[in-house]
Amino acid sequence: MARFCPLFSGSSGNCLFVGGSGGNILIDVGVNARAVERALNQIGVEPSTIEAIFVTHEHTDHIAGLPVFAARYGIIVYTSKGTLDYLEEKGYLRPQFDARVIGEKGVEVAGMQVMPFKTSHDSRESLGFRIHTPDDRKIAVATDLGRMTQEVRDGLTGCDLVMLESNHDVRMLENSSYPYYLKKRIMSDVGHLSNDDCAAEICRLAALGSARFVLAHLSLENNHPALAFQSALCALTQMGFKEGVDFELSVAPRQYPEKVTVF
Numbered sequence: 154m155a156r157f158c159p160l161f162s163g164s165s166g167n168c169l170f171v172g173g174s175g176g177n178i179l180i181d182v183g184v185n186a187r188a189v190e191r192a193l194n195q196i197g198v199e200p201s202t203i204e205a206i207f208v209t210h211e212h213t214d215h216i217a218g219l220p221v222f223a224a225r226y227g228i229i230v231y232t233s234k235g236t237l238d239y240l241e242e243k244g245y246l247r248p249q250f251d252a253r254v255i256g257e258k259g260v261e262v263a264g265m266q267v268m269p270f271k272t273s274h275d276s277r278e279s280l281g282f283r284i285h286t287p288d289d290r291k292i293a294v295a296t297d298l299g300r301m302t303q304e305v306r307d308g309l310t311g312c313d314l315v316m317l318e319s320n321h322d323v324r325m326l327e328n329s330s331y332p333y334y335l336k337k338r339i340m341s342d343v344g345h346l347s348n349d350d351c352a353a354e355i356c357r358l359a360a361l362g363s364a365r366f367v368l369a370h371l372s373l374e375n376n377h378p379a380l381a382f383q384s385a386l387c388a389l390t391q392m393g394f395k396e397g398v399d400f401e402l403s404v405a406p407r408q409y410p411e412k413v414t415v416f
């Protein structure tokens with residue numbers, strides 16, 4: 154059994170809950186500690202049962218609540234060397250929690266094997282994670298990436314559930330009031346993944362057997378949940394896959410959990 158629940162997703166804050174028969178973990182704490190506590194309570198999880206926090210990268214929407222939450226519950230934090238250096242430089246580390254570098258081979262925590270993979274993003278050393286639960290469920294999470302790389306593909310391939318960034322609709326972004334440099338940054342190889350790129354990757358994964366997809370880190374200004382959903386749905390349908398039969402598709406809510414996926 155695995156339990157998966159995006160608590161917060163998007164540029165206003167990210168936090169993801171993953172539970173297995175051996176324990177619970179979080180990926181990123183990008184909203185304040187109280188909000189995370191409320192969200193966890195909403196899905197019936199005691200914050201004190203979180204055994205580790207895995208941090209993708211140092212952008213505020215991924216670490217804003219990290220020092221307070223990790224210190225309050227004495228939770229061990231794992232991240233890349235680059236992100237850890239940043240956290241140390243900026244005074245995010247506290248004596249109340251242990252922060253460690255996750256090596257290439259990953260770590261085993263809460264009965265889960267958590268493997269990092271590098272993502273292409275404008276940060277020190279951003280990561281995605283592939284999680285193998287004790288009951289042989291595989292979950293992959295990749296947000297904040299400008300493009301798909303072979304390393305990310307390897308991390309996602311063969312997972313039962315994949316949460317992938319579906320950040321923006323290219324036309325909405327092109328026509329938005331964002332300044333040129335920001336549009337360029339988002340569309341660059343170290344920016345964010347578009348709906349089209351996400352849909353194409355999901356099709357590839359579906360053809361290889363993945364069946365649960367969660368679209369994440371949607372832009373508030375340059376996307377709509379329905380648009381991201383439709384773009385992935387159309388692509389999958391065109392490939393001959395049927396929703397509810399061959400795959401399940403959902404959009405991670407911006408704020409507060411909507412449902413826990415148990416599989």
Ligand SMILES: [Zn+2]
Pocket residue numbers: 163164167212214215297370
């Ligand atoms: Zn982000």
Ligand SMILES: [Zn+2]
Pocket residue numbers: 210212274276297
């Ligand atoms: Zn970022």
